[in-house]
Amino acid sequence: MSAVIESPRVSAAPMSVFERYLTVWVFLCIVVGIALGQLFPAAFQAVGRLEVAKVNIPVGVLIWVMIIPMLLRVDFAALAQVKNHWRGIGVTLFINWAVKPFSMAFLAWFFVRQVFAGSLPADQLDSYVAGLILLAAAPCTAMVFVWSRLTGGDPVFTLSQVALNDAIMVFAFAPIVGLLLGLSAITVPWDTLITSVALYIVLPVIFAQVLRKQLLKGGPAAFERAMHRIGPWSIAALLLTLVLLFAFQGEAIIKQPLVIAMLAVPILIQVVLNSGLAYWLNRKLGEKHNIACPSALIGASNFFELAVAAAISLFGFHSGAALATVVGVLIEVPIMLAVVKVVNSSRGWYES
Numbered sequence: 001m002s003a004v005i006e007s008p009r010v011s012a013a014p015m016s017v018f019e020r021y022l023t024v025w026v027f028l029c030i031v032v033g034i035a036l037g038q039l040f041p042a043a044f045q046a047v048g049r050l051e052v053a054k055v056n057i058p059v060g061v062l063i064w065v066m067i068i069p070m071l072l073r074v075d076f077a078a079l080a081q082v083k084n085h086w087r088g089i090g091v092t093l094f095i096n097w098a099v100k101p102f103s104m105a106f107l108a109w110f111f112v113r114q115v116f117a118g119s120l121p122a123d124q125l126d127s128y129v130a131g132l133i134l135l136a137a138a139p140c141t142a143m144v145f146v147w148s149r150l151t152g153g154d155p156v157f158t159l160s161q162v163a164l165n166d167a168i169m170v171f172a173f174a175p176i177v178g179l180l181l182g183l184s185a186i187t188v189p190w191d192t193l194i195t196s197v198a199l200y201i202v203l204p205v206i207f208a209q210v211l212r213k214q215l216l217k218g219g220p221a222a223f224e225r226a227m228h229r230i231g232p233w234s235i236a237a238l239l240l241t242l243v244l245l246f247a248f249q250g251e252a253i254i255k256q257p258l259v260i261a262m263l264a265v266p267i268l269i270q271v272v273l274n275s276g277l278a279y280w281l282n283r284k285l286g287e288k289h290n291i292a293c294p295s296a297l298i299g300a301s302n303f304f305e306l307a308v309a310a311a312i313s314l315f316g317f318h319s320g321a322a323l324a325t326v327v328g329v330l331i332e333v334p335i336m337l338a339v340v341k342v343v344n345s346s347r348g349w350y351e352s
Contacts, residue, residue, distance in 0.1 A: 022333040029239055033246025034253060044247045048317050055199060055313050059244065063200055063309040065237035069230045070142035071208035076167065078160040085157050088282055088291040092161045095278045095299035096139040097172060103273060104136030105180045107266035116262045124320035126186045131311050131324025132266055133180045137173055138303035139165040143332065144294065147301065150340045153294035161298055170201055189314055196313045200306055241308065245326055248317035263327040268335060275300035275339045289350050293343045300339055304328045
């Protein structure tokens with residue numbers, strides 16, 4: 001009989017200042033970006049024209065600087081652990097790939113094209129729907145480690161589900177996005193979509209894994225020191241990308257400031273729906289609470305960095321798609337902290 005080793009419960013380490021106040025930083029980027037866009041429109045138009053094969057070069061560089069540190073945390077060797085919690089992994093995959101993208105496509109259609117259609121710019125409705133689909137089609141890679149830590153989630157399970165999702169994303173992101181955009185009657189620029197997948201998923205994953213192996217040669221302590229130095233670059237790249245985006249979106253936001261609130265509605269509903277469903281399914285299947293928590297959290301959160309990059313590449317800085325993906329960044333922290341509070345406070349119910 002083989003021994004079963006219980007994963008230790010992890011104490012909730014505090015979030016970094018950047019993580020805890022991400023919503024504040026995004027609001028500041030909105031203000032700074034809009035102001036700079038109004039003051040120096042020619043400069044930002046010049047940045048917008050720096051493209052090769054529909055890929056904006058400054059944004060491409062910023063996205064790489066943003067996501068490489070996150071991908072360095074992903075250890076694909078953890079895939080060997082998937083079989084140890086096959087029920088929790090099964091729930092995660094079901095929510096991330098069979099529920100979340102399709103439920104978001106429906107919610108985007110319902111709210112953008114039906115409920116709020118009269119209050120949104122008619123020429124941007126398709127673009128808003130596309131942005132919301134992009135946001136839901138990529139499971140969270142980095143922040144889920146933070147949310148899992150705050151709930152005492154099993155760290156091995158969290159790592160294994162992230163590694164598996166990232167491996168699937170290489171092959172599934174483009175087909176799912178293409179399918180849902182097609183079903184939403186939105187023209188799919190397949191060449192740009194495939195280029196985005198190569199630039200923002202495949203190549204960064206390969207580069208990050210090669211760099212990870214080099215950094216780990218010095219031992220875990222050296223790896224953590226390197227990550228501590230690299231981390232601020234990722235934060236700076238995210239904030240600068242948001243400033244650029246809002247510099248281009250400023251005119252639309254000034255004319256219609258409630259557009260952000262309207263786009264937030266389907267995102268909020270999706271978070272509640274998917275996290276609640278994942279949490280309940282894990283309980284029905286008999287998984288432990290420290291497995292159910294990260295499974296529910298990755299079902300609720302999104303790889304918004306990838307979504308922003310893909311939206312800009314596919315539809316441009318001025319598009320409603322780019323704005324819709326940034327709304328996901330704006331509300332990520334407060335809504336996910338609410339989910340963390342719910343799963344922590346309901347542990348007694350879960351284990352009863």
